[in-house]
Amino acid sequence: MAQIIVKNVRKDFGDFTAVKESSFTVEDGEFFMLLGPSGCGKTTTLRMIAGLELPTSGEIFIDGEEVGQKPASKRDIAFVFQMFALYPHMNVRQNISYPLKSQGMPKAQIKEKVAEVARILGITDILNKPVGGLSGGDRQRIALGRAIVREPKAFMMDEPLGALDAEFREHMSEELRALHDRMGATTIYVTHDQLEAMQMGDKIVVMNHGVVEQFGVPQEIYDWPATMFVAEFIGSPSMNFLEYEGAVNVGDKIAILGDVSFTIPEQLTAASGDLALGVRPEHITLSNSGDYRGEITATEYLGTTQIITVECAHGVVKVRAPAAQPAQVGDKVGVAFNPKTITLFDRKTSRALVSVANKGVLNNG
Amino acid sequence: MSSFSVTEPSKRQKWFAGSLVILYALITIMPLIWIIATGFKSPSDAIAYPPKVFFEPSMEGYVNLFTSRTRLPAEELAALPPSETWYQELVRDNGMVITGPSRYGQRFLNSVIIGFGSTFLSIFLGTLAAYGFSRFKVPIKDDLLFFILSTRMMPPIAVAIPIFLMFRQIGLSDSHLGMILLYTAVNLSLSVWLLKGFIDEIPLEYEEAALIDGYTRFQAFYKVVLPQAATGIASTAIFCLIFAWNEYAFAVLLTSGNAQTAPPFIPTIIGAGGKDWPAVAAGATIFLIPVMIFTILLRKHLLSGITFGAVRK
Numbered sequence: 223m224a225q226i227i228v229k230n231v232r233k234d235f236g237d238f239t240a241v242k243e244s245s246f247t248v249e250d251g252e253f254f255m256l257l258g259p260s261g262c263g264k265t266t267t268l269r270m271i272a273g274l275e276l277p278t279s280g281e282i283f284i285d286g287e288e289v290g291q292k293p294a295s296k297r298d299i300a301f302v303f304q305m306f307a308l309y310p311h312m313n314v315r316q317n318i319s320y321p322l323k324s325q326g327m328p329k330a331q332i333k334e335k336v337a338e339v340a341r342i343l344g345i346t347d348i349l350n351k352p353v354g355g356l357s358g359g360d361r362q363r364i365a366l367g368r369a370i371v372r373e374p375k376a377f378m379m380d381e382p383l384g385a386l387d388a389e390f391r392e393h394m395s396e397e398l399r400a401l402h403d404r405m406g407a408t409t410i411y412v413t414h415d416q417l418e419a420m421q422m423g424d425k426i427v428v429m430n431h432g433v434v435e436q437f438g439v440p441q442e443i444y445d446w447p448a449t450m451f452v453a454e455f456i457g458s459p460s461m462n463f464l465e466y467e468g469a470v471n472v473g474d475k476i477a478i479l480g481d482v483s484f485t486i487p488e489q490l491t492a493a494s495g496d497l498a499l500g501v502r503p504e505h506i507t508l509s510n511s512g513d514y515r516g517e518i519t520a521t522e523y524l525g526t527t528q529i530i531t532v533e534c535a536h537g538v539v540k541v542r543a544p545a546a547q548p549a550q551v552g553d554k555v556g557v558a559f560n561p562k563t564i565t566l567f568d569r570k571t572s573r574a575l576v577s578v579a580n581k582g583v584l585n586n587g
Numbered sequence: 588m589s590s591f592s593v594t595e596p597s598k599r600q601k602w603f604a605g606s607l608v609i610l611y612a613l614i615t616i617m618p619l620i621w622i623i624a625t626g627f628k629s630p631s632d633a634i635a636y637p638p639k640v641f642f643e644p645s646m647e648g649y650v651n652l653f654t655s656r657t658r659l660p661a662e663e664l665a666a667l668p669p670s671e672t673w674y675q676e677l678v679r680d681n682g683m684v685i686t687g688p689s690r691y692g693q694r695f696l697n698s699v700i701i702g703f704g705s706t707f708l709s710i711f712l713g714t715l716a717a718y719g720f721s722r723f724k725v726p727i728k729d730d731l732l733f734f735i736l737s738t739r740m741m742p743p744i745a746v747a748i749p750i751f752l753m754f755r756q757i758g759l760s761d762s763h764l765g766m767i768l769l770y771t772a773v774n775l776s777l778s779v780w781l782l783k784g785f786i787d788e789i790p791l792e793y794e795e796a797a798l799i800d801g802y803t804r805f806q807a808f809y810k811v812v813l814p815q816a817a818t819g820i821a822s823t824a825i826f827c828l829i830f831a832w833n834e835y836a837f838a839v840l841l842t843s844g845n846a847q848t849a850p851p852f853i854p855t856i857i858g859a860g861g862k863d864w865p866a867v868a869a870g871a872t873i874f875l876i877p878v879m880i881f882t883i884l885l886r887k888h889l890l891s892g893i894t895f896g897a898v899r900k
Binding site: 272273274293294295299300301303305307309310311320321324325368372 | 790792793795796797798799800801802803806811814815
């Protein structure tokens with residue numbers, strides 16, 4: 223098991239830059255999520271760590287050794303593909319034992335290892351079946367089996383649950399996380415599903431357009447997004463932005479939108495011009511009183527909670543409120559924010575402004 | 588199932604489709620049946636009009652195909668010791684004696700050597716080239732592929748003379764090697780294109796999985812890609828073999844003796860002692876057998892290969 227350091231890695235495909243200088247560190251034993259929309263460079267990043275693509279520039283360290291330009295077969299890592307990539311002309315046992323064969327392990331030992339892995343994954347009874355007719359879940363387990371049988375330094379997983387249906391996906395994600403906790407293996411996991419990332423990951427890297435937007439533990443990223451992209455990409459509904467023109471100075475504790483002022487965490491940077499006040503839906507309360515008012519334009523009932531859409535002077539906000547709270551479309555309501563949770567953004571750079579509340583988190587990115 | 592189904596064809600539709608297939612099969616198989624039947628007719632039955640569907644089978648065609656004969660006056664024939672075998676008897680009944688074996692056997696062997704040799708070479712080189720084109724960044728790839736295909740754009744006869752001269756210059760005229768190389772050159776464009784299609788269909792992940800599992804690129808190709816491409820290789824091999832096996836124009840121009848294949852030889856039977864159609868038919872029948880066996884052996888692959896992986900996902 224190993225620590226993985228990605229340092230200023232860049233990948234160009236001709237004129238197209240898939241990954242711009244990216245850096246992050248995966249600690250030994252961590253379950254690390256690479257999160258982003260499709261085409262953001264997360265899979266390319268993973269493939270570079272695995273050695274399926276060679277970086278144009280930059281360094282990759284696995285277990286202290288620089289492997290940036292080494293072929294995949296020399297890196298001692300395992301890779302789980304989205305489409306599983308089980309060898310279709312081999313049965314389950316042959317698939318799982320294939321990586322051991324390349325190491326020249328004696329047959330008896332291979333048999334023992336495969337049996338052990340099959341027991342862990344609960345696939346002992348299908349070992350002699352061809353892989354063709356198996357269900358998605360079984361294929362997934364075999365792909366995992368082929369990865370863990372060799373006890374590699376690290377696991378790379380490229381949207382391994384992407385090919386499964388929703389119900390089974392949840393089950394597999396739990397199984398996967400349990401497997402990880404049991405083996406304590408460094409794992410890098412690519413996904414475009416923010417829920418999956420938050421649910422499973424010890425740490426998350428959010429990427430967009432080939433750039434690392436933010437890197438940290440799920441809660442930090444959710445609470446204190448470093449950029450407007452992260453704020454929008456993570457959370458459902460995403461963070462609300464009240465867009466306004468104004469200025470903040472170092473030490474400011476309020477933000478003034480029109481003629482209403484909101485209490486905010488103490489600011490550590492100054493900015494002016496196009497700004498945005500960001501607040502998560504669950505940190506907004508609606509009341510009959512209040513200076514800042516809006517009109518309810520929609521409600522969505524979700525069982526225990528409801529999402530209330532309120533049109534305000536500086537934009538539409540979505541509010542997560544208890545299901546029981548009365549809300550009628552057309553009602554005029556007062557809107558209040560939990561001041562400790564507010565993040566200000568500079569809309570020109572789309573980056574978060576540093577405040578007392580998020581400074582520790584932003585320094586990570 | 589008695590319930591109505593949108594996708595399941597009705598009984599009448601099935602019956603209709605089945606009849607069409609059978610009718611088409613009958614039409615295509617007719618010439619084959621005719622050739623096989625003619626091989627067992629006597630020369631007079633073979634050219635009888637109206638054609639004879641029922642006839643007394645005779646081995647004359649096959650005997651004539653495999654033997655050289657000479658005509659003897661009746662009194663000399665009568666003076667000969669009694670014939671030892673049934674085929675000697677058959678030939679003597681027609682007023683002739685066997686002087687030796689014909690050259691058909693040797694021509695047939697030439698066809699086997701040249702046909703299978705060039706097929707093997709076309710597939711071997713074609714698979715490697717197709718893999719390269721499919722998986723690696725090759726400069727001016729599209730132009731190269733077009734250039735490869737362009738070798739098939741002119742009729743073989745157009746290049747036969749230059750090839751004839753070249754072969755004479757380098758001593759490949761009327762040689763097995765020359766014909767194998769020539770058919771390989773012609774078939775290679777087909778095999779590269781077909782096989783590239785098949786290899787393109789094989790997901791890259793299989794090889795990547797093998798690379799990660801600690802195998803080299805060549806091992807990944809050999810152990811993972813090749814088994815996956817077996818279907819494509821089999822159907823391409825059939826196409827290559829059928830071409831090389833049946834090729835006539837080059838064979839008739841570039842071979843005369845040593846390396847002559849069966850196709851240019853069979854028509855020469857016609858001239859040897861009258862229009863011996865049963866012998867020609869017998870030669871054609873035997874000539875069909877190897878391709879038939881080869882195709883039947885690879886039939887399973889051919890069926891799935893012919894759809895060009897359209898449904899294999």
